[in-house]
Amino acid sequence: MNEIALDVRALAKTYTGHGRRVEAVRELTFTVGRGELVCVVGPSGAGKTTLLRCIAGLLEPSAGEVRLAGERVTGPPAGMAVVFQEYGRSLFPWMTVRQNVERPLIEKGMRKPERRGAVDDALAAVGLLDSQDAHPWQLSGGMQQRVAIARAVAYRPGVLVMDEPFAAVDAQTRAELEDLVRDLWQHLGVTIVFVTHDIDEAVYLGQRVLVLSNRPTVILEDVTVDLPAARDQLTTRSDARFAELRAHVYRLIQQAKQGLRETPATDSAQEVPQ
Numbered sequence: 001m002n003e004i005a006l007d008v009r010a011l012a013k014t015y016t017g018h019g020r021r022v023e024a025v026r027e028l029t030f031t032v033g034r035g036e037l038v039c040v041v042g043p044s045g046a047g048k049t050t051l052l053r054c055i056a057g058l059l060e061p062s063a064g065e066v067r068l069a070g071e072r073v074t075g076p077p078a079g080m081a082v083v084f085q086e087y088g089r090s091l092f093p094w095m096t097v098r099q100n101v102e103r104p105l106i107e108k109g110m111r112k113p114e115r116r117g118a119v120d121d122a123l124a125a126v127g128l129l130d131s132q133d134a135h136p137w138q139l140s141g142g143m144q145q146r147v148a149i150a151r152a153v154a155y156r157p158g159v160l161v162m163d164e165p166f167a168a169v170d171a172q173t174r175a176e177l178e179d180l181v182r183d184l185w186q187h188l189g190v191t192i193v194f195v196t197h198d199i200d201e202a203v204y205l206g207q208r209v210l211v212l213s214n215r216p217t218v219i220l221e222d223v224t225v226d227l228p229a230a231r232d233q234l235t236t237r238s239d240a241r242f243a244e245l246r247a248h249v250y251r252l253i254q255q256a257k258q259g260l261r262e263t264p265a266t267d268s269a270q271e272v273p274q
């Protein structure tokens with residue numbers, strides 16, 4: 001088995017306060033191997049953001065733990081980068097594109113010549129070298145999200161966590177950004193955990209799709225996406241196997257909404273009729 005990049009063990013989170021007690025996550029256990037791309041889907045309110053915030057060290061679990069490359073996560077870890085949905089709020093408007101990408105590298109203590117190369121490479125990888133002197137507000141939403149992605153990959157994180165990163169862009173841009181993520185992932189070998197509401201997106205991008213149950217959350221199924229590694233928007237999405245997998249995940253989420261908490265024995269992805 002390949003090396004484990006991320007290890008989530010018996011993670012639980014109950015929110016308390018203001019006379020309320022919400023058991024958001026009951027028990028999540030999974031690992032993500034180095035260089036894997038794993039998507040997380042689940043019904044609204046299932047605890048996807050809670051899980052990501054625990055992984056990113058922004059929220060303390062009530063029980064269990066998260067380990068990044070073997071080290072227990074107790075705060076935002078140095079080896080992790082996060083891309084959020086709200087690109088508009090995650091970029092500094094007074095800085096140029098280049099300065100935004102460079103900023104975390106300065107904080108990391110990377111020296112100037114190395115920094116210059118890392119920023120150039122990241123901007124070239126997302127196709128934004130020509131816009132490096134623009135400010136974020138001069139760019140389209142999709143371009144701003146590219147800047148956020150460039151900033152994350154320039155940092156060379158061990159694990160890249162993406163929380164609904166394309167929810168706010170139009171369908172065409174979304175498809176381009178999905179391909180960009182697959183491309184960067186294949187070229188850089190980075191480990192990615194990608195949370196999305198969109199079942200098609202999860203199946204298109206992932207090597208695995210973790211389907212979460214309704215709250216209090218457990219993993220309903222860890223679905224292996226056995227599609228060829230070379231994917232493209234037209235051929236992959238019209239592949240019969242893609243349709244099977246998306247139908248399977250769709251059905252699981254419908255069942256999750258109705259309260260199902262473990263995989264039904266008769267409904268594996270292998271058995272969905274074509």
Ligand SMILES: Nc1ncnc2c1ncn2[C@@H]1O[C@H](COP(=O)(O)OP(=O)(O)OP(=O)(O)O)[C@@H](O)[C@H]1O
Nearest residue numbers: 015022024042043044045046047048049050051215
């Ligand atoms: N700070 C908080 N205090 C109390 N309850 C909270 C808090 N944050 C989240 N919750 C509750 O925990 C549950 C999980 O929320 P979370 O935002 O993690 O779900 P989600 O799957 O990301 O939702 P969505 O898909 O709608 O974005 C919800 O019932 C939510 O109301």
